[in-house]
Amino acid sequence: xxxxxxxxxxxxxxxxxxxxxxxxxxxxxxxxxxxxxxxxxxxxxxxxxxxxxxxxxxxxxxxxxxxxxxxxxxxxxxxxxxxxxxxxxxxxxxxxxxxxxxxxxxxxxxxx
Amino acid sequence: xxxxxxxxxxxxxxxxxxxxxxxxxxxxxxxxxxxxxxxxxxxxxxxxxxxxxxxxxxxxxxxxxxxxxxxxxxxxxxxxxxxxxxxxxxxxxxxxxxxxxxxxxxxxxxxxxxxxx
Numbered sequence: 001x002x003x004x005x006x007x008x009x010x011x012x013x014x015x016x017x018x019x020x021x022x023x024x025x026x027x028x029x030x031x032x033x034x035x036x037x038x039x040x041x042x043x044x045x046x047x048x049x050x051x052x053x054x055x056x057x058x059x060x061x062x063x064x065x066x067x068x069x070x071x072x073x074x075x076x077x078x079x080x081x082x083x084x085x086x087x088x089x090x091x092x093x094x095x096x097x098x099x100x101x102x103x104x105x106x107x108x109x110x111x112x
Numbered sequence: 113x114x115x116x117x118x119x120x121x122x123x124x125x126x127x128x129x130x131x132x133x134x135x136x137x138x139x140x141x142x143x144x145x146x147x148x149x150x151x152x153x154x155x156x157x158x159x160x161x162x163x164x165x166x167x168x169x170x171x172x173x174x175x176x177x178x179x180x181x182x183x184x185x186x187x188x189x190x191x192x193x194x195x196x197x198x199x200x201x202x203x204x205x206x207x208x209x210x211x212x213x214x215x216x217x218x219x220x221x222x223x224x225x226x227x228x229x
Contacts, residue, residue: 009152032214032215034215034217036220041222041223042222042223043116043202043220043221043222043223044155044202044204044220045220046217046218046219049215049217050215051214051215090154090155094215098143098206098208098214098215098216099145099157099160099170100145100155100157100218102154102155102156103154104152104153104154105152105154
């Protein structure tokens, strides 16, 4: 069965610093992988997704993620954090019936 | 397009009461989903539907019921509210049209925050 592990429930960075949010997956078949962002009191919004094309996926707001099969990872990065990036980020894997299995989320804080 | 809309935004229920959470999408999507979000737990799938008249259980269906009479609407029913159902509920839809999983994006509504006392 597919599963997702997000390391670190909270990550804090300074404005302008690198953002790295970690996600490891478990899947018996080539997975579809997603990163969603949730701003306070809002629904989830897709940041980016991997669907077996390029392993480096670029998303909205300057975020990108790299699919590494050998490490079963799909970490999310952004070179320079903005205050507006403060939110909760969820990694998810799509199972064989296309249902999403979510990680437990990582809350990103950005300090000035 | 309004996308996925949910009503109400907030609700407080007493134990044993019932209510229906409404979800409507205007994107003509076949697939619709209900999730609950609990702190530190991510999102768990309650029920989903692959089209009008077809629904199926997700990971945590106990205490809930759904129906799908139209493509647009996918209401979630709580019959006998319990404190364990205190959560934030999200409805989502996706444009998936085939039986083959293709990694379709799910589009989420703004959520309903439910408290059962």
